[in-house]
Amino acid sequence: MTNINKPERDISSKEESAFDGITFEVEEEEHTHEGQKVKRRGIYLWPNLITTAALLSGFYSIIASMNGEYTQAVYAIFIAALFDGLDGRVARAIGAQSPFGEQFDSLSDLLAFGVAPAILMYSWSLHDLGRIGLAACFVYTACAAFRLARFNVQIGVVDKRYFIGVASPLAAVMIISLVLVARDFPAVFDLRETGIQITNAVMIIAVGLLMISNIKYYSFKTVDRKRVPFAVLPIMVFVLAAVTYNIPVGILVISLIYALSGFVTTFLARKNTVA
Numbered sequence: 001m002t003n004i005n006k007p008e009r010d011i012s013s014k015e016e017s018a019f020d021g022i023t024f025e026v027e028e029e030e031h032t033h034e035g036q037k038v039k040r041r042g043i044y045l046w047p048n049l050i051t052t053a054a055l056l057s058g059f060y061s062i063i064a065s066m067n068g069e070y071t072q073a074v075y076a077i078f079i080a081a082l083f084d085g086l087d088g089r090v091a092r093a094i095g096a097q098s099p100f101g102e103q104f105d106s107l108s109d110l111l112a113f114g115v116a117p118a119i120l121m122y123s124w125s126l127h128d129l130g131r132i133g134l135a136a137c138f139v140y141t142a143c144a145a146f147r148l149a150r151f152n153v154q155i156g157v158v159d160k161r162y163f164i165g166v167a168s169p170l171a172a173v174m175i176i177s178l179v180l181v182a183r184d185f186p187a188v189f190d191l192r193e194t195g196i197q198i199t200n201a202v203m204i205i206a207v208g209l210l211m212i213s214n215i216k217y218y219s220f221k222t223v224d225r226k227r228v229p230f231a232v233l234p235i236m237v238f239v240l241a242a243v244t245y246n247i248p249v250g251i252l253v254i255s256l257i258y259a260l261s262g263f264v265t266t267f268l269a270r271k272n273t274v275a
Contacts, residue, residue: 026100044096047087051101051108054083058112065120070183073120074176080112081169102155106148113172114144118204124179125191125200136201140175143208144168150212163217166210166259174207174255180248207259215262216269 026043061076087105091097118137126133147165154164166174178200182189189196243250 043100044091044094044098046094047091047096047101048104050083050087050090051105054080054087054112055108057083058108058116061112061116062119065116065123068123070120070124070179073116074179077112077116077120077172077176080108080116081173084109084112084169102152106152109168110145110148113168114141114148117172117175120179121175121200121204125182125197126204128191129194129197129201133197133201136205140171140204140208143211144171147211161219162265163219165213165215166207166217166262167219168211170255170258171207171211173251174259175204177248177252177255178203181252184246184248210259210262213262214266216265217258217262218265 057076057080061073061080064070064073064076084105087101091101118141121140122133122137126136129136147168150164182191191197239254243254
C-alpha cells in the first residue's frame with residue numbers, strides 16, 4: 001500500500017538536513033505582497049550591520065564603565081543611540097525589514113540602553129550604597145527588558161504616533177546626561193554625600209518605571225511626513241542655540257521636559273476620550 005504522507009516526510013527531512021551539523025544560517029518566514037508565506041534564508045546586511053555597531057557601542061560602554069572611564073562610557077551610549085535611530089530608517093528605506101532584524105534590534109537595545117547605563121550609574125555613583133545601589137540599577141535594567149518585550153508584542157496594535165512609556169534610548173540619554181552634568185559641576189553633585197547617591201538611585205528607578213508605564217509619549221514618527229508652521233523653525237533654532245551654550249545641561253533639560261510631557265499627552269488623550 002502506498003504511503004501518501006511520504007512526500008511530506010521527504011520535504012521535512014530536507015528542511016531538517018539543511019540545519020544538520022555546524023551551520024551559520026537563518027531561515028525566516030515572510031509574507032509577499034500577494035499575502036503568501038515564503039521561507040527565505042539569510043539576513044539583510046546593512047540594517048543588521050548598523051545594529052551590530054550599536055551593540056558594540058553598548059558593549060564598549062560597559063567595559064569603559066568598569067575601567068572608570070565614565071566620559072567614554074557616556075559617549076559610547078550616545079553613539080549607540082545614533083546607530084539605533086539609523087538602523088530602522090535604513091531598513092525601511094531599502095525595504096529590508098525582517099523579524100530577525102526586529103529581534104536583534106531589541107537585544108542590542110537591551111544591552112546598550114538597559115544594561116550599559118545601569119552599570120555606568122552603579123560604577124560611577126551607586127556602588128557606595130552597596131545592595132541598595134545594586135538593586136536600583138537592576139530595577140532599571142529589568143524595566144528596560146520589560147519595556148522592550150512589551151514593545152515587541154504590541155507592534156501593529158498601538159498607535160504609531162505614540163510610545164507607551166519612555167523609549168529605552170531616551171531613558172538611557174536621561175541617565176547619561178545626568179552623569180555628564182554631575183561631572184561638569186562636581187561641587188553641586190558631590191558623590192561623597194549620601195544624599196546625592198540616594199538621589200541618583202531614585203532617579204534611575206524613576207526612569208525605569210517610566211519605561212514600563214502606560215504614559216503616552218509623542219513618537220515624532222510622522223513629523224517628517226507632514227508640514228508644520230514656519231514659526232516652528234525659528235523656535236528650534238533658539239532651542240539648539242540654548243543647548244549649545246551647555247550641551248549636557250541642555251540635553252538633560254530637554255529630556256526631562258519630554259519625560260514630563262507624557263503626563264500632559266496622556267491627560268489630554270483621556271480628556272478627549274471622556275468628551
